[in-house]
Amino acid sequence: MGQNSHFLDLFFNPRSVAIIGASRNKETVNYYLVSNLVNLGFPGKVYPVNPNATEIMGLKAYPKVTSIEGDVDLAVISVPARITLDIVRDCVAKKVKGITIIAGGFSETGTEGQKVQDEIHRLLRENGIRAIGPNALSPINSANNFVVGFRPNSKLPQGGLSFIFQSGLYQPRLEWLLNHFHLNMTKLIDLGNKMDITEVDALEYLAQDEDTTVIAMHLESVAGDAQKFIRILRETTPKKPVLVLKSGRTTAGAKAASSHTAAIIRSSDAVVDAALKQSGAIRVSGLDEFFDLAKAFEYLPLPRGNRVAITSYSGGEGVFTTDCAQLQGLELAELGTETHKKLSEVFPPWEIPINPFDTGVAGQFHTFDVVNRFVEAVVDDPNVDCVAVQVGIPPQLAASTTGHQLLKPYTDLIARGKPVTVWGMDPDISAGMTKDMEAHRIPFYPSAERAVRALGALWRYANLKGR
Amino acid sequence: MGQNSHFLDLFFNPRSVAIIGASRNKETVNYYLVSNLVNLGFPGKVYPVNPNATEIMGLKAYPKVTSIEGDVDLAVISVPARITLDIVRDCVAKKVKGITIIAGGFSETGTEGQKVQDEIHRLLRENGIRAIGPNALSPINSANNFVVGFRPNSKLPQGGLSFIFQSGLYQPRLEWLLNHFHLNMTKLIDLGNKMDITEVDALEYLAQDEDTTVIAMHLESVAGDAQKFIRILRETTPKKPVLVLKSGRTTAGAKAASSHTAAIIRSSDAVVDAALKQSGAIRVSGLDEFFDLAKAFEYLPLPRGNRVAITSYSGGEGVFTTDCAQLQGLELAELGTETHKKLSEVFPPWEIPINPFDTGVAGQFHTFDVVNRFVEAVVDDPNVDCVAVQVGIPPQLAASTTGHQLLKPYTDLIARGKPVTVWGMDPDISAGMTKDMEAHRIPFYPSAERAVRALGALWRYANLKGR
Numbered sequence: 001m002g003q004n005s006h007f008l009d010l011f012f013n014p015r016s017v018a019i020i021g022a023s024r025n026k027e028t029v030n031y032y033l034v035s036n037l038v039n040l041g042f043p044g045k046v047y048p049v050n051p052n053a054t055e056i057m058g059l060k061a062y063p064k065v066t067s068i069e070g071d072v073d074l075a076v077i078s079v080p081a082r083i084t085l086d087i088v089r090d091c092v093a094k095k096v097k098g099i100t101i102i103a104g105g106f107s108e109t110g111t112e113g114q115k116v117q118d119e120i121h122r123l124l125r126e127n128g129i130r131a132i133g134p135n136a137l138s139p140i141n142s143a144n145n146f147v148v149g150f151r152p153n154s155k156l157p158q159g160g161l162s163f164i165f166q167s168g169l170y171q172p173r174l175e176w177l178l179n180h181f182h183l184n185m186t187k188l189i190d191l192g193n194k195m196d197i198t199e200v201d202a203l204e205y206l207a208q209d210e211d212t213t214v215i216a217m218h219l220e221s222v223a224g225d226a227q228k229f230i231r232i233l234r235e236t237t238p239k240k241p242v243l244v245l246k247s248g249r250t251t252a253g254a255k256a257a258s259s260h261t262a263a264i265i266r267s268s269d270a271v272v273d274a275a276l277k278q279s280g281a282i283r284v285s286g287l288d289e290f291f292d293l294a295k296a297f298e299y300l301p302l303p304r305g306n307r308v309a310i311t312s313y314s315g316g317e318g319v320f321t322t323d324c325a326q327l328q329g330l331e332l333a334e335l336g337t338e339t340h341k342k343l344s345e346v347f348p349p350w351e352i353p354i355n356p357f358d359t360g361v362a363g364q365f366h367t368f369d370v371v372n373r374f375v376e377a378v379v380d381d382p383n384v385d386c387v388a389v390q391v392g393i394p395p396q397l398a399a400s401t402t403g404h405q406l407l408k409p410y411t412d413l414i415a416r417g418k419p420v421t422v423w424g425m426d427p428d429i430s431a432g433m434t435k436d437m438e439a440h441r442i443p444f445y446p447s448a449e450r451a452v453r454a455l456g457a458l459w460r461y462a463n464l465k466g467r
Numbered sequence: 468m469g470q471n472s473h474f475l476d477l478f479f480n481p482r483s484v485a486i487i488g489a490s491r492n493k494e495t496v497n498y499y500l501v502s503n504l505v506n507l508g509f510p511g512k513v514y515p516v517n518p519n520a521t522e523i524m525g526l527k528a529y530p531k532v533t534s535i536e537g538d539v540d541l542a543v544i545s546v547p548a549r550i551t552l553d554i555v556r557d558c559v560a561k562k563v564k565g566i567t568i569i570a571g572g573f574s575e576t577g578t579e580g581q582k583v584q585d586e587i588h589r590l591l592r593e594n595g596i597r598a599i600g601p602n603a604l605s606p607i608n609s610a611n612n613f614v615v616g617f618r619p620n621s622k623l624p625q626g627g628l629s630f631i632f633q634s635g636l637y638q639p640r641l642e643w644l645l646n647h648f649h650l651n652m653t654k655l656i657d658l659g660n661k662m663d664i665t666e667v668d669a670l671e672y673l674a675q676d677e678d679t680t681v682i683a684m685h686l687e688s689v690a691g692d693a694q695k696f697i698r699i700l701r702e703t704t705p706k707k708p709v710l711v712l713k714s715g716r717t718t719a720g721a722k723a724a725s726s727h728t729a730a731i732i733r734s735s736d737a738v739v740d741a742a743l744k745q746s747g748a749i750r751v752s753g754l755d756e757f758f759d760l761a762k763a764f765e766y767l768p769l770p771r772g773n774r775v776a777i778t779s780y781s782g783g784e785g786v787f788t789t790d791c792a793q794l795q796g797l798e799l800a801e802l803g804t805e806t807h808k809k810l811s812e813v814f815p816p817w818e819i820p821i822n823p824f825d826t827g828v829a830g831q832f833h834t835f836d837v838v839n840r841f842v843e844a845v846v847d848d849p850n851v852d853c854v855a856v857q858v859g860i861p862p863q864l865a866a867s868t869t870g871h872q873l874l875k876p877y878t879d880l881i882a883r884g885k886p887v888t889v890w891g892m893d894p895d896i897s898a899g900m901t902k903d904m905e906a907h908r909i910p911f912y913p914s915a916e917r918a919v920r921a922l923g924a925l926w927r928y929a930n931l932k933g934r
Contacts, residue, residue: 248790255789288914323717326717
């Protein structure tokens with residue numbers, strides 16, 4: 001961190017931050033703007049600004065940003081829209097280097113709001129100050145424990161995944177992203193109304209960012225230079241996967257997008273789609289897929305080929321999963337004779353097909369964990385590029401099966417460069433297993449179709465990259 | 468129940484059941500075959516058959532089925548494949564009326580298994596005894612507390628949904644279906660190898676069954692008379708929706724299907740697809756969709772039109788949800804002036820679009836629950852046919868919001884014949900809310916795309932039916 005000379009680095013690694021609108025009242029969301037930085041141990045200087053307080057969370061509070069003695073890299077403005085212009089004037093006077101404006105109430109609210117936003121933009125441009133927003137809650141940099149957020153965060157997830165959001169799509173999910181999703185995140189930027197900083201800047205920055213290994217981007221419109229955007233995409237995708245969730249893709253959706261951020265949708269969805277495809281971006285069609293693939297790309301190595309080994313609790317599930325695999329461009333691996341030999345130990349008293357492998361039927365005749373025997377058996381099979389496993393511990397083994405024992409063959413697969421995705425159903429089993437498995441970079445999905453879809457996306461990206 | 472004269476009614480409403488292979492050992496799955504019937508209060512006679520026991524769960528046990536004094540309507544055979552033929556001979560001698568064979572190890576295991584299965588089939592046919600299976604765990608009839616299952620069940624869900632499964636696809640999900648899914652189920656039949664009873668019989672029976680309002684069917688192959696199957700489908704779909712999940716639809720999947728149940732796949736997927744479409748069945752492409760739609764059709768009234776009102780926590784989510792709606796054939800409702808007036812009370816200090824409605828922005832300016840104000844406002848709007856709502860309780864209201872208060876506008880919508888689906892993210896909120904809402908027939912989904920997909924399916928079925 002800190003080695004990126006892009007202008008946006010200031011927003012992710014500020015040495016000093018003024019929180020304008022800081023609050024001592026835990027009932028308000030603004031409370032968490034300061035408390036998160038203090039509790040998480042953000043290493044920069046934090047200056048709460050509040051005309052009615054002298055101290056917040058043990059930090060000296062200032063009546064105005066101009067009262068702060070030291071330099072301010074970043075001013076986070078969280079005050080109502082109607083007084084934001086005045087605050088921006090203070091920030092200009094203070095010579096802050098960057099601004100993020102959280103409040104909505106600007107271009108998305110009509111002509112009046114647009115006028116105020118234009119005036120703010122003019123003022124900042126004249127003074128060489130860059131800005132995120134308005135109508136944006138960001139950024140987050142987990143490497144630096146820097147978070148602009150409205151909910152308490154006790155610990156930020158660490159990893160290689162960075163998000164770009166166009167609008168508030170992620171806000172209701174922030175809690176979940178940070179605390180429940182086991183997502184290894186490094187940076188997040190919400191662009192809001194994109195008055196100044198656009199998706200082009202964000203992509204350009206994350207493309208250069210060494211901490212970022214996967215970029216997941218939500219777009220409603222392209223506000224910046226579309227040709228530059230496509231050029232950066234094309235240069236970036238061979239190095240890091242870029243997932244794109246483009247909403248506003250239907251006429252009704254585009255109309256809704258235009259009214260809530262006042263963005264002009266300049267291209268038909270077909271044009272966007274073709275441009276994304278040509279630039280090697282991975283377009284996803286829904287939110288489940290967006291987060292499912294983000295997790296898979298961050299956790300897993302890319303497969304060397306498209307040959308998948310599948311195991312499930314029943315033949316019917318195996319058939320369904322095989323369908324999913326073929327629809328994703330994967331082929332059933334022809335498992336080697338060595339693997340057949342290892343697996344024959346767990347067969348029922350008759351010969352059964354080994355791919356897809358029915359651990360349900362095998363499990364009826366064995367007291368040990370046949371699922372793990374399967375995973376162990378395919379680790380060294382040269383015909384297997386990736387693996388999909390329906391997991392769960394048979395009730396009679398639950399007590400005696402330890403996390404480490406359970407996880408070893410999976411981590412062995414990953415160490416061999418073979419991605420593995422798992423799925424499970426029983427909610428009681430899944431909660432604990434999800435946590436353990438995802439802590440070891442084994443993505444856990446609620447259904448076979450989603451587990452296999454993730455493998456398919458890894459393979460298509462690997463294939464494109466290899467060409 | 469009991470008024471259906473179809474031969475399969477015997478399997479769902481037997482007056483007397485012999486459990487052959489009954490066990491006193493809680494460590495074995497066979498234990499639950501008897502314990503569930505005793506604990507749930509199945510009203511018929513239960514005869515445990517076990518040569519090494521004189522009593523099981525307080526019931527007299529018999530060494531052989533022929534030792535039972537009374538008549539036996541249904542023999543549930545849960546013994547290893549190798550001794551099943553002998554047991555079937557006993558059942559023939561006892562003149563049982565129906566048989567369900569649970570064990571696998573027959574046609575799906577190769578030539579030897581096929582021969583034994585053929586011999587069993589010949590014997591039963593000669594004696595006029597019908598049979599489910601082999602390789603099948605069923606049936607279940609929740610109206611009667613009759614369940615053939617391998618896991619403990621403390622209470623069966625009641626409702627109008629019936630399932631037909633082709634193979635073990637559902638077994639790993641049984642626990643979840645019965646105990647976690649809030650699925651209002653009446654009957655379930657797993658067909659296994661379909662030696663005798665096929666999907667045609669099952670569909671015919673459920674089509675006539677008064678307790679069944681929705682049929683959800685998983686198919687790998689059509690083993691019975693395909694023309695009759697399509698004819699029954701065509702006659703049934705105007706009366707009750709029939710969801711079909713057809714797996715084995717890719718070449719790899721079909722091959723896997725053929726090896727695990729030895730079924731011959733006689734039709735290409737395109738042919739199956741066309742036939743299903745013409746007969747008015749609702750084909751689903753995955754397991755998530757299968758269960759999502761099953762729930763929606765069982766819970767909800769059909770919409771009178773395709774005009775949807777949407778509310779979400781952010782403008783971005785609203786745009787994404789609007790895309791989903793249009794892709795599903797729904798239109799954004801033009802909300803009436805009365806609704807606008809009601810909603811203007813919850814606006815932020817500026818005018819905002821009312822469909823999709825951004826409760827996130829409105830909520831920043833109000834201390835009450837703006838989500839529910841929206842739902843209340845559209846209940847009486849004549850321009851609204853159905854509603855999609857992103858739910859969750861703002862932290863500051865969580866303690867003061869009671870279930871009843873929260874749910875009333877949703878149940879009002881349903882009472883007005885307007886289906887409503889909801890989605891939510893925060894895992895903590897969702898767990899409790901899912902339970903409350905689904906107990907009131909409001910289906911809760913993990914994402915906007917799934918909530919809206921369910922509404923789209925309801926609308927398309929209503930539209931087809933109305934023609």
